[in-house]
Amino acid sequence: MTDGDAGSEGRSEPDEALPEDLDAVRDALVSWYEADHRSFPWRETDxxxxxxxxxxxxxxxxxxxxxxxxxxxxxxxxxxxxxxxxxxxxxxxxxxxxxxxxxxxxxxxxxxxxxxxxxxxxxxxxxxxxxxxxxxxxxxxxxxxxxxxxDNGDAVVDTNVKRVLYRAFAEIRNADDPDYETVANALMLPGESRIWNNAIMELGGVACQKNPRCDEASCPWREWCHAYQTGDFTAPDVPTQPSFEGSRRQFRGRIVRLLGEHDEMDLDTLGHRIRVDYTPDGEHGREWLRGLLSDLADDGLVQVEEGDDQMTARLQ
Structure with missing residues (x-):
């Protein structure tokens, strides 16, 4: 991929985002659609x-x-x-x-x-x-x-089609500002918008769902698809799930479990029990722990009480 001109930085030329064997890619999709697709009555009329x-x-x-x-x-x-x-x-x-x-x-x-x-x-x-x-x-x-x-349209680009293009082509995935419309039109069979748009929308709706069904749906683009080859099926509408290990979700869960075992706990005792590197004045200290307890209090799970010398927490 090369840089575009000054007005399109971060975008690739459409031909550079497409596989070299474009005819084979097109034929594979249309053949897959024609062999078997969902039946909707509006697909039987013009x-x-x-x-x-x-x-x-x-x-x-x-x-x-x-x-x-x-x-x-x-x-x-x-x-x-x-x-x-x-x-x-x-x-x-x-x-x-x-x-x-x-x-x-x-x-x-x-x-x-x-x-x-x-x-x-x-x-x-x-x-x-x-x-x-x-x-x-x-x-x-x-x-x-x-x-x-x-049969007189451009390539349809809806959420499903964007997901397909993002997963299939590394150049789309890596672009700062993916030009889905331009790439979709370069990919489409010229003058065949009816069959093409039905086929690629079917691909997004049946095989390339948020939870992909590549093999079950016999996706016709597996041999070219970047996501299928790498196992990375993220997409614009399928964000990467944040890691649980070390997350606030993990420590919130630890707090709730500990407070379930004890009537109440003071701040520092609780802190030392939920993470080994807890230090009252450190990065993961009292301020950090107060933030977690505040979130849990907002959710109605924990009650926090401020005393003269210490803060205590208990389950609601």
Whole structure:
């Protein structure tokens, strides 16, 4: 990896973040997806209205819960025209009854259907830029609809895709400011946004989860994946768990266990019992121990009493 120009320090050129055998990487992912993938009804249609409904419903909602709601919604309002003609209160009530999250999404979806009729003559716009003009349709949703309805989008980059890219490519992991969008678009099969975005999102949802299932899900990128080769599966949404040994969590646990064995203990006796290098005026001394006890008191676990000569602690 080489340094970029002055405006992109810490970033790599997209080609440098990709494996040399790019065609093999692409073919492996698409073949894996086509051989077996989760079945969702919106993957069986290219109707932009139906896809838009699925995308809006899927925001922060588990996909398995969306399926029934999506079918019920389309049974009631099968087209953008039908939705535009509906009473907005009915649409919001449906959203609430099906526990689909923020009711504003229902209002925006109703408004977007009206825009399609009045501003586009009933025909959905086909590019991400035009779709983003619809009410409540942000860049991600606009690109998803363009991809899945019209095969006319860029690479989709959601949390799952970022996790895949971060784990798979060392250059992404090592960059100070990873340019996920640029790398994702360089990786995507040109002109194949529908199949590609479905495939890489499936990879993140099935194989490259927060707790990875590389072998169980037969991840097609194992031979290229940096995380699989090194065993380091951290990612932007999967922080490294701080070490327990020597942590505040460890000493808080020791305090609670000791106080459970004794009615009460004074500060220095407790300190010497929980760590061998305790010295009252040292780095791990009274001030450090008071901080731990204060945390435990805030949690309602410990009661601390200040006397004339000493501080004592007991369990609540």
């Amino acid at each position: 109707d932009p209205y139906e896809i838009l409904v699925s995308e809006v419903m899927s925001q922060q909602t588990q996909l398995d819960r969306v399926v029934a709601a999506w079918r019920d919604f389309l049974d009631r309002w099968p087209t953008a025209a039908a939705l535009a003609d509906a009473d907005r209160a009915d649409v919001v009530a449906f959203w609430s009854d099906h526990s689909l999250g923020y009711n504003n999404r229902a209002k925006y979806l109703h408004e977007a259907a009206g825009q399609v009729l009045t501003e586009y003559g009933g025909d959905f716009p086909e590019t991400p830029g035009e779709l983003s003009e619809l009410m409540g349709v942000g860049p991600y949703t606009a690109n998803a609809v363009a991809s899945f309805a019209f």
